Amino acid sequence: MTTKPSFSGNMPNAYVPGKGNLSQDDEALVLRRQKAMGPAYRLFYETPVHLVRGQGVWLYDKEGNAYLDTYNNVASVGHCHPHVTAATAAQSQIFSSHTRYLHEGILAYSEKLLGYFPSPLSHVMFTCTGSEANDLALRIAQAHTRGTGFIVTENAYHGVTAAVAALSPSLGAGVDLGTHVRAVPAPDTQGGDVGQVFAAHVQSAIDDLRRHGIQLAGLIVDTVFSSDGVFVDPAGFLAPAVAAVRAAGGVFIADEVQPGFGRTGDAMWGFARHGLIPDMVSLGKPMGNGYPIAALVTRPEVIEAFASKARYFNTFGGNAVAAATAMAVLEVIENERLQMNALTVGTAFRKGLDDLAQRFDCIGGIRSAGLFLGVDIIQGDASTADAHTAARIVNRLREARVLISATGPRSHVLKIRPPLVFEHAHVTFFLEKLETVLGGL
Amino acid sequence: MTTKPSFSGNMPNAYVPGKGNLSQDDEALVLRRQKAMGPAYRLFYETPVHLVRGQGVWLYDKEGNAYLDTYNNVASVGHCHPHVTAATAAQSQIFSSHTRYLHEGILAYSEKLLGYFPSPLSHVMFTCTGSEANDLALRIAQAHTRGTGFIVTENAYHGVTAAVAALSPSLGAGVDLGTHVRAVPAPDTQGGDVGQVFAAHVQSAIDDLRRHGIQLAGLIVDTVFSSDGVFVDPAGFLAPAVAAVRAAGGVFIADEVQPGFGRTGDAMWGFARHGLIPDMVSLGKPMGNGYPIAALVTRPEVIEAFASKARYFNTFGGNAVAAATAMAVLEVIENERLQMNALTVGTAFRKGLDDLAQRFDCIGGIRSAGLFLGVDIIQGDASTADAHTAARIVNRLREARVLISATGPRSHVLKIRPPLVFEHAHVTFFLEKLETVLGGL
Numbered sequence: 001m002t003t004k005p006s007f008s009g010n011m012p013n014a015y016v017p018g019k020g021n022l023s024q025d026d027e028a029l030v031l032r033r034q035k036a037m038g039p040a041y042r043l044f045y046e047t048p049v050h051l052v053r054g055q056g057v058w059l060y061d062k063e064g065n066a067y068l069d070t071y072n073n074v075a076s077v078g079h080c081h082p083h084v085t086a087a088t089a090a091q092s093q094i095f096s097s098h099t100r101y102l103h104e105g106i107l108a109y110s111e112k113l114l115g116y117f118p119s120p121l122s123h124v125m126f127t128c129t130g131s132e133a134n135d136l137a138l139r140i141a142q143a144h145t146r147g148t149g150f151i152v153t154e155n156a157y158h159g160v161t162a163a164v165a166a167l168s169p170s171l172g173a174g175v176d177l178g179t180h181v182r183a184v185p186a187p188d189t190q191g192g193d194v195g196q197v198f199a200a201h202v203q204s205a206i207d208d209l210r211r212h213g214i215q216l217a218g219l220i221v222d223t224v225f226s227s228d229g230v231f232v233d234p235a236g237f238l239a240p241a242v243a244a245v246r247a248a249g250g251v252f253i254a255d256e257v258q259p260g261f262g263r264t265g266d267a268m269w270g271f272a273r274h275g276l277i278p279d280m281v282s283l284g285k286p287m288g289n290g291y292p293i294a295a296l297v298t299r300p301e302v303i304e305a306f307a308s309k310a311r312y313f314n315t316f317g318g319n320a321v322a323a324a325t326a327m328a329v330l331e332v333i334e335n336e337r338l339q340m341n342a343l344t345v346g347t348a349f350r351k352g353l354d355d356l357a358q359r360f361d362c363i364g365g366i367r368s369a370g371l372f373l374g375v376d377i378i379q380g381d382a383s384t385a386d387a388h389t390a391a392r393i394v395n396r397l398r399e400a401r402v403l404i405s406a407t408g409p410r411s412h413v414l415k416i417r418p419p420l421v422f423e424h425a426h427v428t429f430f431l432e433k434l435e436t437v438l439g440g441l
Numbered sequence: 442m443t444t445k446p447s448f449s450g451n452m453p454n455a456y457v458p459g460k461g462n463l464s465q466d467d468e469a470l471v472l473r474r475q476k477a478m479g480p481a482y483r484l485f486y487e488t489p490v491h492l493v494r495g496q497g498v499w500l501y502d503k504e505g506n507a508y509l510d511t512y513n514n515v516a517s518v519g520h521c522h523p524h525v526t527a528a529t530a531a532q533s534q535i536f537s538s539h540t541r542y543l544h545e546g547i548l549a550y551s552e553k554l555l556g557y558f559p560s561p562l563s564h565v566m567f568t569c570t571g572s573e574a575n576d577l578a579l580r581i582a583q584a585h586t587r588g589t590g591f592i593v594t595e596n597a598y599h600g601v602t603a604a605v606a607a608l609s610p611s612l613g614a615g616v617d618l619g620t621h622v623r624a625v626p627a628p629d630t631q632g633g634d635v636g637q638v639f640a641a642h643v644q645s646a647i648d649d650l651r652r653h654g655i656q657l658a659g660l661i662v663d664t665v666f667s668s669d670g671v672f673v674d675p676a677g678f679l680a681p682a683v684a685a686v687r688a689a690g691g692v693f694i695a696d697e698v699q700p701g702f703g704r705t706g707d708a709m710w711g712f713a714r715h716g717l718i719p720d721m722v723s724l725g726k727p728m729g730n731g732y733p734i735a736a737l738v739t740r741p742e743v744i745e746a747f748a749s750k751a752r753y754f755n756t757f758g759g760n761a762v763a764a765a766t767a768m769a770v771l772e773v774i775e776n777e778r779l780q781m782n783a784l785t786v787g788t789a790f791r792k793g794l795d796d797l798a799q800r801f802d803c804i805g806g807i808r809s810a811g812l813f814l815g816v817d818i819i820q821g822d823a824s825t826a827d828a829h830t831a832a833r834i835v836n837r838l839r840e841a842r843v844l845i846s847a848t849g850p851r852s853h854v855l856k857i858r859p860p861l862v863f864e865h866a867h868v869t870f871f872l873e874k875l876e877t878v879l880g881g882l
Contacts, residue, residue: 011752029543036551038564038741039748043541050543054536072538074756080534089530093521095495096731097513100484102470102491110477123479128569128733129757135602160755161576163603174750285756290537292569292733292757300479307480309615311452314601315515315726316570316733 012411020047054079076286087328105323126318130257130284131159143306147215155409186228199240216250223270229408230374238274257284265343265370293322342370375414385412453852461488495520517727519862528769546764567759571698571725572600584747588656596850627669640681657691664711670849671815679715698725706784706811734763779861783811816855826853
């Protein structure tokens with residue numbers, strides 16, 4: 001039996017079977033996918049991309065065509081970085097076992113990683129995915145606060161376990177939010193003092209939870225609001241909301257799965273620009289440059305209640321190969337000065353987009369921090385989101401062999417998020433392609 | 442601040458800080474662990490083992506001492522198997538990206554894996570951990586049945602996400618079971634018709650859920666009842682319980698994270714001995730021989746309701762390196778006939794243990810399937826579990842450089858679960874060490 005995807009939720013840029021311009025060979029692959037992997041999987045783009053090779057910022061299809069990767073934040077130090085793959089290969093051949101034996105590698109990595117955090121954040125626990133890290137954060141927050149309620153943003157994504165899917169409105173209306181969850185509007189830069197407005201929404205959510213007899217456990221946000229459409233300015237705007245949460249007995253969980261490891265350019269972590277020290281920080285995607293490793297960094301006092309009644313073990317989490325691989329990723333970030341590169345190349349990227357915005361009316365607001373950029377696509381006046389045009393731009397860029405995607409609750413924000421080894425020449429290449437696409441709309 | 446583990450729950454064989462006979466260097470590592478990784482982690486053994494290298498069934502400490510690994514079911518085709526590490530290294534250097542692009546590797550693996558299942562089980566979805574696979578199974582079961590209730594065994598372990606921790610009584614009394622969860626006694630071989638007794642317990646749980654207004658979603662069991670103490674005979678005993686669950690509208694989820702991939706010797710999966718076709722099957726630990734990959738195999742009709750309202754994506758799950766690695770693991774299982782090896786070596790292992798049981802009164806019941814063996818340690822008459830002696834045996838074997846552990850609700854079952862490349866000579870080696878330890882008690 002062949003089952004077809006019957007639902008795309010609010011996922012922008014999902015392939016719709018039967019559409020697109022697939023080769024016969026690729027059409028056959030799509031059918032094999034549906035048959036073997038079932039109806040819940042999605043491909044990207046009107047015409048999905050069949051990739052066979054990656055190097056640096058380039059991905060290659062089986063005909064050898066090169067695609068400029070301006071989207072993937074997992075291969076953050078570049079696809080198949082030789083320093084990282086060498087570390088994976090070497091450790092795989094020596095020892096790969098878990099954290100219930102003593103091993104130097106996981107300690108060396110833990111200490112190096114914690115060195116990037118302000119001192120109150122002094123413990124790290126290892127998982128395999130960002131979903132698992134956020135799921136663990138919830139368990140710890142609930143034990144620490146004795147509350148159960150969580151506040152998230154309206155189009156938040158925090159992962160796919162049952163507990164964090166219930167905190168992820170971006171998965172679509174078919175995935176129920178928990179009865180203990182309140183979603184607040186993202187901190188949009190339009191209208192008033194962003195920090196005060198956001199804090200007021202959070203306070204209302206706290207009050208509403210309390211009115212329903214639900215004690216607050218915490219606020220969890222992606223610190224650049226990736227799936228809400230990228231909200232980063234003005235620096236510091238999160239502080240009043242976090243103060244309100246703490247006053248109500250809740251904790252602040254910074255989801256750094258997307259912004260973390262230098263992407264924002266100004267700092268290693270997205271929370272830094274807000275002058276805050278979170279109670280917990282979840283890490284994921286770029287941590288192992290594709291090797292499955294993720295983590296939760298906590299203040300010690302936050303984990304005490306959990307540890308007094310539970311233990312934690314993740315069979316593959318923080319195994320010796322994961323630790324060696326993640327260590328190599330940090331070494332590349334340092335040796336190639338990738339945080340600084342994210343800042344300088346990101347600044348040039350932003351300027352190029354600002355210049356295009358002067359010439360193309362469909363470009364509305366642009367928001368960015370380092371190499372995480374969001375570009376609103378609008379119709380007529382700035383308040384009308386144009387998801388249709390955003391999708392056309394994404395797909396025409398794909399035809400021009402440049403990979404990005406779209407995001408936001410109205411699916412009209414171009415999501416631009418290249419590997420951190422992106423260079424000025426790649427920015428120029430991208431802007432030329434985008435200009436051509438915009439000119440041809 | 443140094444925090445110390447303040448709780449060991451009912452985890453047998455957890456290191457208690459301050460005890461044991463650690464070298465100064467290893468004591469320093471323990472302190473570094475506590476400082477960096479916090480109070481929720483546990484080490485194995487009274488004196489933890491500091492490992493640096495693994496090959497086949499042998500693990501090595503930093504002094505070069507060899508330990509016979511009779512415990513680790515992750516490195517199932519042997520530690521650092523060259524065919525597997527070569528596949529990981531090769532694919533890592535070519536392409537490692539995710540399942541939203543077309544890629545041949547994940548399809549080839551999916552099809553090969555599904556070939557090991559009876560045909561109704563025709564879809565596979567990829568996660569990074571067994572916890573995530575079971576968590577996804579719960580979400581799918583709840584969507585399919587519109588029920589929420591689950592039945593597990595009294596000392597079950599299904600993982601560490603919030604949702605599956607609530608289904609895992611073995612995590613200890615500090616981790617709450619869900620209000621929608623009922624735990625039934627494990628299918629102990631003592632007393633009556635095992636299948637009818639177990640089915641009666643399951644029916645009582647169904648009735649009790651209904652009495653509380655909770656509709657059944659399903660029954661989930663580890664198909665060899667690993668953490669309950671290893672219950673495998675008589676073959677077929679699960680069938681009446683599963684029939685009761687299906688009659689009540691629930692699904693049967695076979696947790697094959699521990700038994701799967703040939704360990705039971707008689708079949709690739711533990712459910713096979715029960716003459717059943719589950720609705721879903723979760724896979725994990727040995728799947729990538731240490732590389733983080735896990736999966737959920739389902740009947741297509743079971744996933745329809747979930748897919749009609751939700752999508753599924755796991756960033757690292759089923760990436761190109763995971764697929765290549767897992768493919769290599771299957772190739773080794775086939776090429777080295779490891780399922781057959783588990784049967785023949787497991788049979789000899791069992792016979793050797795049976796012989797020792799004739800001579801040592803502290804050995805009670807022995808249960809096994811292939812290379813998964815459970816040995817009750819008892820005091821006086823067979824009904825008195827002796828966790829203390831079990832712990833002494835585990836730790837004296839560790840001093841003799843043979844690694845096993847203990848399990849079961851009363852912590853008195855020796856858990857013997859070596860890599861599947863275990864040979865007859867290793868069995869002899871193990872039995873000699875065990876005999877010496879038993880003689881010296």
